[in-house]
Amino acid sequence: MNAVIQVSNVSKSFGSHHVLEDISLTVKKNEIYGLLGPSGAGKTTLVKMIAGIETPSDGKIKVLNTLMPNLRNMTQIGFMAQSDALYLELSGNENLEFFASIYGLKGKRQRERIEHAASLVNLTDFLKKPVHQYSGGMKRRLSLAAALLHEPDILILDEPTVGIDPVLRQSIWKELYKLSDMGTTILVTTHVMDEAEKCGQLGMLRDGRLIASGSPQQLRESTSSTTIEEAFLYYGGARHEN
Numbered sequence: 001m002n003a004v005i006q007v008s009n010v011s012k013s014f015g016s017h018h019v020l021e022d023i024s025l026t027v028k029k030n031e032i033y034g035l036l037g038p039s040g041a042g043k044t045t046l047v048k049m050i051a052g053i054e055t056p057s058d059g060k061i062k063v064l065n066t067l068m069p070n071l072r073n074m075t076q077i078g079f080m081a082q083s084d085a086l087y088l089e090l091s092g093n094e095n096l097e098f099f100a101s102i103y104g105l106k107g108k109r110q111r112e113r114i115e116h117a118a119s120l121v122n123l124t125d126f127l128k129k130p131v132h133q134y135s136g137g138m139k140r141r142l143s144l145a146a147a148l149l150h151e152p153d154i155l156i157l158d159e160p161t162v163g164i165d166p167v168l169r170q171s172i173w174k175e176l177y178k179l180s181d182m183g184t185t186i187l188v189t190t191h192v193m194d195e196a197e198k199c200g201q202l203g204m205l206r207d208g209r210l211i212a213s214g215s216p217q218q219l220r221e222s223t224s225s226t227t228i229e230e231a232f233l234y235y236g237g238a239r240h241e242n
């Protein structure tokens with residue numbers, strides 16, 4: 001099986017707070033897998049463990065067949081965190097140069113990748129500005145550009161389009177499709193239902209449990225729902241009745 005991410009029976013607690021319970025999921029190569037759930041469901045905690053930033057309390061996570069966390073695997077992963085890890089006093093360009101050099105990109109290649117990533121997120125004209133003058137949406141876009149710089153095999157995006165206007169959101173999704181066509185595996189978290197529809201596969205997360213998974217169409221059809229929101233409510237409700 002061409003599984004790129006394998007999460008097996010993973011649980012996570014912070015002290016006595018059980019945040020995730022017995023999560024198992026598989027993300028295949030080229031797939032765009034969406035983790036859908038309301039705030040506090042545990043999406044960020046799960047993607048941080050997959051990216052190797054947090055460790056599970058129980059269970060196993062393998063990325064590219066290697067147990068995580070694994071330092072070598074980190075270079076194959078582009079991670080865009082929910083809170084932007086940017087240097088506010090530096091310009092957009094300087095931020096991208098910094099991240100590019102961490103990924104080992106130098107000289108002409110570095111310039112090309114920065115140009116490409118910046119144009120993708122519509123920031124070319126703002127690269128000279130210090131980031132403290134950026135709006136929230138611009139900071140998100142710069143973080144996305146930084147995650148794309150080294151053309152990672154796996155892209156993990158935590159709520160990538162929060163604060164981004166619908167036109168740009170659409171162009172970002174277009175690019176995500178393009179990247180997936182070219183072989184990138186993409187894991188994206190969202191609490192927005194219409195965005196969930198854009199994913200090839202979905203995992204619905206609620207109260208730290210994976211309540212359902214499948215393609216948006218499968219999830220709708222198997223619950224006789226017309227929307228993903230309805231399907232989510234069905235699975236959420238069904239679990240509580242058990």
Ligand SMILES: Nc1ncnc2c1ncn2[C@@H]1O[C@H](COP(=O)(O)OP(=O)(O)OP(=O)(O)O)[C@@H](O)[C@H]1O
Pocket residue numbers: 014017019037038039040041042043044045046082191
């Ligand atoms: N380092 C931590 N220490 C203690 N509790 C934590 C920690 N990180 C997350 N939590 C708790 O875990 C739960 C899930 O948080 P998480 O950020 O993973 O959810 P989420 O689905 O990503 O929500 P949001 O979209 O609001 O970030 C929350 O109750 C949160 O308070």
